[in-house]
Amino acid sequence: MEDAAEYFGDTDGYPPDIAHHGVVLEKQGxxxxxxxxxxxxxxxxxxxxxxVLDGNPDTVKE
Known part of the structure; x- marks a missing residue:
């Protein structure tokens, strides 16, 4: 998970990478x-x- 956080942490303002970094952080608690x-x-x-921000029930929750 640390590798993923590092990879997506350098997003250069690219929205999918920014969102993926959010997912990684969420998985890290x-x-x-x-x-x-x-x-x-x-x-x-x-x-x-x-x-995710709207709490849409279609998003994956664990």
Whole structure:
């Protein structure tokens, strides 16, 4: 998981990578930090990040 966090941490403003970094952080048990990444991706137009922030039931929850 650390490798994934490192890989997606350098996003260069690319919305899918920003959203994926949020997923990695969430899986690492850092939901507050993940939320800020989801918000950034959503602000850039990433639809899946918007769903996560809206609490859409179609998003995967464990």
């Amino acid at each position: 850092k939901p507050d930090e993940a939320k800020s990444w989801y918000r950034e991706a959503a602000d850039l137009g990433h639809p899946a990040a918007r769903k």
